Amino acid sequence: MSIGSSAALRALIASRRAMDVIGHNLANQNTPGYSRQLALLATTTPVQGNHLLRFGTGVEVAAVRSSVNEALLARIRSELALAGRSQAQNDMFDQVETLFADLSENGLATKLQGFFDGATEAATSPEDPVLRQNLLASASDLALSFRLRSSGLKELRTKSLLDAQGVVAEANQLLQQVAGLNSKIKTEEAPGVTANDLRDQRAQAVEELAVLIGAQSTVIGDGTVTVAVNGVALVAGGAANGVKVTLDNQGDMKVTTLTGKLDLKPNAGRLGGIIHMVDQDLKNRLTELDRLAKNLVLATNRVHAKGVPASGPFTSLSSSFAIDLSQVTDLQNTALENSGLPFAIKDGQLSIAISNLASGDVERFTIDVDAESMSVGGFIAALDAVPHLSAFLDGAGKLQIKAATGFGFDFSARLDGQPVEGNSFGASNAIVAGESTYPLALTAGSTFTLTANGGAAQTVTFNTTDFVDINSATADEVATAINAQATGVIASVIDQKLVIQSTATGPSSSIQITDGTGSPAAALQLALSATGTSTPVTVSVTGSSANAAGQNYTFKAVGDGQIGVTTGLGVEVYDASGALLTTLNVGEGYEPGTSLEVVEGVSVSFSAGTISGSAQQFFGLEVPGETDTSDILAAFGLNAFFTGDDSGTIAINSVLEGKPELLSGSAGGGPGDGENFLALAAVGDKPLDELDDVSLAGFYNLYAADLGATAAGTKASLDSSTLVMLTLEQQRANVSGVNPDEELLDLERMQQLYDASVKFIQVLRELDDTLLQL
Amino acid sequence: MGIRVTPSSMFDRAKFDLAASFTRLARVQNQISSGKRLQFVSDDTSDASRALDLRRTMLATLKSRDAVGAARTAADQQASLLQDISGLIIDARARAQEAAKGSNSPSDLAAIANEIDSILDQVLALGNQRAEGRYVFAGSKVNTVPFVATRSFGSITSISYHGDDASRRVRLGPNDLKSIELSGKEAFFRFNREPTIVTSNTGLDSVLGASDTMTGSAKVTLAHTQTVFGDGVVATTGDSVSGLKPGTSSANDTILGPSGEHSITVVSSPSGGGTLQLDGGTAVEFTGTETNLAVTSVSGDVVHVDVTTLTAGFNGNVALTGNGEIALDGGTPQALTFASDVSLQSADGRVVHVDTSAVFREGEALLTFGGTETIFDTLIQLRDEIRGANGFGDQGQVERIQARAGALDKAHTLLLTGASDLGARSQGFERLENSLDLISLSLKTRESELSDTDLVEASLELSESEAAYQSALASAARLNRPTLLNYL
Structure with missing residues (x-):
């Protein structure tokens, strides 16, 4: 065969190979992750003729190369990891905002205001059982609203673990897939060719891993990639190290390799987003909600404890909170500050008004409370020593106070209407x-x-x-x-x-x-x-x-x-x-x-x-001024309005349920005296030390605003990521996408090459025929 | 190398744009259908936070308005009751005037007294009126009957107050509390002491500017104990110059006063007979043997004289001294000194100062301590006065009834003062209610501006969104453009 024939044959073969690549491109123009491939034509090795002449031998497809911009891909993977995180957070914020529904009539702000407004209304006719019941109903509604949000947040955290486990399961499959592809690519590329399609598949899998767990990859010299999260390699060569999600003692999520030895601490991808939400955002929101609920209980109980029910002073009272007798076994040697009660006891004084129920005479006794040096037993003994009172802890650890027959007691600041004691003035x-x-x-x-x-x-x-x-x-x-x-x-x-x-x-x-x-x-x-x-x-x-x-x-x-x-x-x-x-x-x-x-x-x-x-x-x-500067009434929950000490446990005192007459709306004891209801109504707007000088209402406004701002920030971040990704994907499409017009033109060109080669062969055959006819 | 554009990127872009357009369209549609521009705080954190705060303030304002409305109703109820009682007091005043005519028969007076009694019962009923389950005038003891009557044979003899001094307050805002109504004590027992008035024909008078502490009214009894004639040196009380001395019924003399306040003019003949005149009154003849000759003055005062020791032929005036006692409300009598400021003390330690310097006759005096009498006391005493059952004699009844009628005027004024006070409060509450209405409306408007959908704006945006979406759809539909294939 002549050189020309050989060249023509090679051209035929090369053009067919090139057309094959074009066909592959056309076929995969919509395949996710597919990168356009190019058949690179090159001249074959020339032959040495006479007189130092060298003759070309034609053309061949030297290589099939993918149109890939590795830097762009790396950028895409980074952005995907961020987008994944934002998406997960955004999904969860949607649920949190729906749960809180702050702008609706069922928002906590509305419920909170409704409770204090209930007290304002009750003060207008303190003796009206309907208004009292309304106040109880609004308080119950408020407590329920807290509990629903608390359980909703907790449920979100629980569900998030399932989400995270689903993400991890999907990621583990992809890690296996990447490892498998690594092996195949290494094998196929050993002869020196590039396994374009496998590389595309691997890149696609790595991108999905970026979305899921924020994984990033590095190409190794042998064609394999290493996939890692926060420096922890999850795929190296043909080996994959799967991951798992568990909860630690604090209820926080922990992501480790399956062996449990390496802690990934992912902060990107959907998994990073979920973990951030669960371990920080939702947790902090629950903590702050608990703080609000706890201080609502504290502030309300502080006021309510010092009121007097419509029925007059108490003849007996049981605390709402109990000392855990399994933990506090030595009452005489356990300081009040270590009593384990849900609210802190401070150094201060407790003033108790003892009323003679027949004469109405009020005698006032004060107990100095030192949270550090006074024991639980000491406090109970001091209460017990108050004339006409007896005090003890019952078997459940609750403080019981009882008045002697004919006497009552309360913790109000009302004046002693008959102040002369012991005949010291004007006596007979x-x-x-x-x-x-x-x-x-x-x-x-x-x-x-x-x-x-x-x-x-x-x-x-x-x-x-x-x-x-x-x-x-x-x-x-x-x-x-x-x-x-x-x-x-x-x-x-x-x-x-x-x-x-x-x-x-x-x-x-x-x-x-x-x-x-x-x-x-x-x-x-x-x-x-x-x-x-x-x-x-x-x-x-x-x-x-x-x-x-x-x-x-x-x-x-x-x-x-x-x-x-x-x-x-x-x-x-x-x-x-x-x-x-x-x-x-x-x-x-x-x-x-x-x-x-x-x-x-x-x-x-x-x-x-x-x-x-x-x-x-x-x-x-x-x-009398402040009758309890030690907060010991609130700590024990004596004459409490609310029980519980966080958003999950807050509830109205069961003693009050269905008994609105027991609400302590009076400051002086008269059934038509609504001064303590007025004091309750003022609780919502009063700055509290425990809330850094912010009122309960103000605190929740800040809380809601922070939730909204954070959710809006996450949404903005997601929108931004989506736009960036759109741009990056378009850039990738510009580099790696298949344009059918381009391919068809290339096809035309290769077809022409093919036709020309065939024509050349025909010419050579005619030349050969002519020669043979000689 | 120029920019390569691939159909894939065009489809992706179209998908993104379609989704964005559709999202916007859906958002606007939702805003219109729900009427809310803000669904979640994150939709517009700044506006939503302000809306939340505005809503909270608005709810509190509305509740304050309701509370103020309730306060206004309560004040109106009290004012209305006081007006009703005031009307009854006017009726009682008219009856008292009728009784004070002096031409009424006992049965007429009894009928009027019964009417007063009926009015008293009505006043008591109104004072014990309940509204919305509470005793209106009981202060904070709203479950306690505020005015409890003690009765004797069906008639009220006294009324005691069992409420307290407390007054409900309404919360208008943080640290802003306002009293709503009057306690029964304020409405019915409000004192504004006026000068003590003495109603009497004994010459007893009040002491101007004295610090009297008695309340309501009191009866002072001035009783004659002894008449001293002239120098009083004969047999303790007889006159050594004229020889006149007290008659055997001298204890029934009615004159009081220091020496010279009264006098007897003696005209006698040396033979023993003659005439006596008391304070220029009718001359009474005597023969000289009378031991108990009653001599009456023009004003009806009587002195009994023993003329058996009259100095024959004595002609002239004999000064008389009417000694006596003064007692307050049946208390222990004390000797009359005819001083200008005598302090009388009641059993409960209250004091009244009286001027006895002009006392000239025994009798009873009604002391009225204006501005210190309860409405109930005034009515009770008026009724008893008309019935003649007030411990006073018949004399001076008309004057005393008139004095009680004057006290009714004070009571009426007190009621009107209370009603006016409540009316002012009610008006204040009404103004506040209107103001709170406006504030809540303003807050509602502002909150609505922030969180509600502006339908005009939203409709325009909806049109725009629809147009954009349709354009996006049209554009996407044309993506399947001809390729080179169509021409090969």
Whole structure:
């Protein structure tokens, strides 16, 4: 065969091969991941002729090359990983936003406002059971809304694990596929050819892995690729290392290789998106929702605990929260701060109002609470020591408080309407009071004589044995010493003052004291003479005052005589520092029973009767402020509105369910008193320390705004990724896509080559025929 | 090398554009059909957050408006009741005027007293009125009957208040609370003391500017105990100059007053007979043997005189001293000193100052402490006054009825003051209600602007979206363009 014939034959073959490649391109123009292939034509090796002539031998298909831009592919894989993450987050945010439905009537903000508005409405007619029930219903609705969102978030986290496991299963198949393709490519390319189609399939699989788990790949010299996530190789050569998803002790997702040795910590791809949502976003949102719910419970219970139900003071009360007796076994040695109660106890004071249910008289007792040094048992003992109260922990660890028969208790800040204690002011008994402050120094063996009710003079001697330290005598010790030696009188300590009162009443009741050796009466600053009266005085206090909250006042009689009659009769009012605030005229011109304002909002009135300044008659008045600065009521859930301590457990106190009359809407005890409902209504707008000086309503607005902003950011990120991907895909299509027009033109060209080659062969045959005819 | 465009990229682009167009179309359609521009906060975080805040404020405002509305209703209810009671008081006033005519027969007075009694019952019923399950005038003790009557033979003798001083308050906003209504004490027991009025023909008077502390009204009894003639040195009370001395019924004398307040003019003959005149009254003849001659003054005062020791031929005036006692509301009497400021004290320690310097006759005095009497007390006392059952005698009944009628005027004023106070509150609440209505409307409008669909804008956008979508569809339909194949 001549060189020409050979060249023609090679051209025929080359053009057919090229047309095959074109046909392959046309066939795969819509195949995902397919990259257009090009048949590269090249001249064959020339032959050496005579006279240094070299003759070409034709053409051949030297190679079939894919049109691929590796840098572009790498960029696409990166973007796919980001898009996968954004898509997963976006899908989940859609569900979270649907769950919260903040812009609907069922939004938590609306429910929260509805609850506080319910309190506002209840305050308009506190005695109305319908309004009370409405408040309970709105509270129940609010609690349910919290729980639904909490369970929804938790369910999303649970479902996300299934999603993640599905993603991982799909990824594991692809990893196997990539490893298999690696092996095939290595084998097929061993002779020096390029396995274009296999490489396309592998690239497609790697891209899917980028979407799923954010995997990136690196081409190795032998044609294989390494697939890795965060530096952890999952495919190396023909070997694949699968991955798995598990939950750790914190409920967080953990993605490791199947052996469990390597932690991938994926932050891209759908898996990265899911993990970010589950371990951070959803978790944080649940945490913040819990924080809101917990502080709603705390703030509401703080107020409700200090109210009084429509039925009046409590005769018994059980805490809503219990001490875990399996954990706290030694109550006497377990500090309050370690009690395990859901809310923290602070150092502060608890003020308890004990009411005489028959007379309405209120006596107030204060317990100092030190969360660190006071034990649980110590607190219960302190409660139990309050007169007319008993307190204990029941078998379930709940604090039980009971009042003695005829008494009630509450934690309200209402004033003691009848503030005189122990007959210290205007009583029918003769009383003498001492002005001294304690402790004070008394002389050992000092004496005074005391005559009670016209009886015989009695000598009272103060011996060292009567005192722990007679140089530092306490009022209680002095009173005990007097009671041990004198009859016809009772010495007691009232508001840190010594008071000696006759056991008799009326005008025949009298006390005369004559100071003796060592002048103890002078040291005690005792009044020396008093007579009883048939016209005792009743002192009444009304009102409440935020301005005077937490203040103590002492009222002292000035002058002796009859209320409303005696000229110059007055009552001096001192503050806690001993400064004289005012002198009330209760003598001539004062109408008995008329209220006289002591401080803004607090008034006192005196009935007709006789008082004595010379006997140093006095009484104290405490204007309660915050009755629980320790939060111990909220910690135990005493008279709680809500129970639970997070968004998943919040609920209205079961004791209140169906019993709206037990709602503590009153601050003073009257059924038509809605002051505590008003205080409840104000809770929503009040900045809370626990929420960094943000109100409950404000906190949720921020919460909803943050959810919206984050969701919008994710959506924007997804939109951006989608656009970028569109551009990148178009760039890839520009490089690797199949254009049928191009292919058809190439086909035409190859067909022409083919035709020309055939023609050339025909010409050669005609030449041969002509030669043979010679 | 120029840009290569492949059919695949064109199809992909078309798919993307179609999806985008369709999404936009669907979004606008959804906005129109739901009426909401914002479905989720993420649709427009800024607007949605503001909308949320506005909605919260709007809900609170609406609730405040409702609460203020309830407060207005409550204030109106109280005002209406006080108006009704005020009408009854006007009726009682008219009856009192009728009773004070002085020409009524006992049966007429009894009938009027019964009418007053009926009015009292009606006032009590209105004071104990309930609205929406609560006693309107009980303060915070809304389940307690505020005014409890003590009755004797069916008639109310006293009424005590069992409510408290509390007044409901309504929350208008954070830290903004306002009182709604009056307690029963404020409505019926509001005191605004006025000068003490003494209704009496004894010469007793009040002391101007004194610090009286008694409330309501009181009865002062001035009783004659002894008449002293002249220097009073004969037999304790007889006159040594004229020889006149108290008659045997001297205890029934009615005069009171210091020496000289009253006098007897003696005209006698040396033979023993003559005439006596008390304060220029009718001359009474005597023979000289009378031991108990009653001498009456023009104003009806009486002195009993023993003329048996009259100095024969004595002519002239003999000064009389009418000693007596004064007692408050049946309390322990104290001797009259005829001082200008005598302090009288009630059993409950309340004080009234009276001027006894002009007292000239025994009798009773009604002391009225204006502005301190409850409406119920006034009606009770008026009724009893008309019935003559107030512990006073017949004398001065008309004056006392008139005094009670004056107290009714005060009560009426008190009621009108209360009603006016409530009316002002109600008007304030109404203005506030309107204001809150406007605020909530404004908030609603703003919230709607932020979250609701602007239908005009949305319709235009829908048209645009439809056009864009149709164009995208048309463009996509033409993607299957002719290729080179068609020409080969």
